[in-house]
Amino acid sequence: MAINDLHHFLESYFTAHHCSILHNQDGMLTVQLTEKMDRALMNRPFYWHYIKKMGHPGDPKQLTLITDPEKRDGKHEWVHFGSPRLHQILNHLHANEKYTKLFEAKDTNQKAALFPWLVANIKISYQGKQKKDEMVSIGLHLVNGTMKVGMMEEMEDKSMQNSISDYCYTIAPIITLKSGFKRMETVLEDYVQNQPHDWAETSLKTMEEEINLLRHFYKGENEDNEIRKEMDEIKERHYPSIHFEVINGGVFYLAEQD
Incomplete structure (x- = not known):
């Protein structure tokens, strides 16, 4: 993906x-x-x-x-x-x-419909003991709901431009952009859920080891603000989390495949 x-x-x-x-x-x-x-x-x-x-x-x-x-x-x-x-x-x-609107270039003398696709390049950031970024490209057909992963590769042979070609016309979206992004988010969440999570387990283990070491160091002392602050810093460094960020995207009007 x-x-x-x-x-x-x-x-x-x-x-x-x-x-x-x-x-x-x-x-x-x-x-x-x-x-x-x-x-x-x-x-x-x-x-x-x-x-x-x-x-x-x-x-x-x-x-x-x-x-x-x-x-x-x-x-x-x-x-x-x-x-x-x-x-x-x-x-x-x-x-x-970050956002754009482009049209597929068509050299035609007959009426041709262009259909709206919501396309987004999204960075998945895995935060924990170790950090990793992953780029995902998703396209969503805003009329029939078809979703494609690796959309930028799909479009590599297409010629895109800022204005619509002669004889072409656009089909109005049925799916709203807000709904479209929600669908993409669901796909990404399913993808992340199905990935190995050993990195998160390692991060949690390291976090617990450092907290136990801290408690041992301050053994017999009350947990004052300084100790709690150090614990919070350990958790901030190691507690596993995953974030999505839209790097760029837009609505691309594309001809249907023959």
């Missing part, structure tokens, strides 16, 4: 932001950044301030990312779930492009 193809996610992200793909194979992706993406990802504000003040166009950097851990070479960035670069990219999407 998870988006395990991180390489494809990165490829789609940079392509959508008009960056040229220079190399794309064997778990390695090299892209030529645009000025906008260089400003967003490369943390060079003084360079861009100086270069613009001098009246020059600037020189956006190239970025090489490795998604296959066996290809790590020490020269380029290894990107994985939890890595700073991936968090930066997700935060960029979250801040700038």
Whole structure:
């Protein structure tokens, strides 16, 4: 159910932001950044301030990312779930492009219906002794209720645009966005429920061990505010929890499959 193809996610992200793909194979992706993406990802504000003040166009950097851990070479960035670069990219999407409305491009001279899909990329965060993030992409047909997991992969061959093509028209949704997100939440809860929970058991065990050690250290003393504060900090660090966060999404109007 998870988006395990991180390489494809990165490829789609940079392509959508008009960056040229220079190399794309064997778990390695090299892209030529645009000025906008260089400003967003490369943390060079003084360079861009100086270069613009001098009246020059600037020189956006190239970025090489490795998604296959066996290809790590020490020269380029290894990107994985939890890595700073991936968090930066997700935060960029979250801040700038959380919601959108797009239409499938159709070259036709006959009337063609486009159906609404609610599409969301959702981060599942597992919090405990160890932390792990997982990305899930879900699409919900807002007319007939069909739900697809891995929706971004489903759409990779489709051409999307901001305006509707000639001769096309949209079908009005029957399912509301609020109801749609509730359905997605139910699917995610079922998915999480069926995952192994040994990580949570380990977190609880560690939490109890640290609390017992603390009590032993303060044995014979009253549980004053300081002891309770330390216990609360232990629970905050280790008590297992799971959070869902919508990274981005929107309503995509798509033609029905033949």
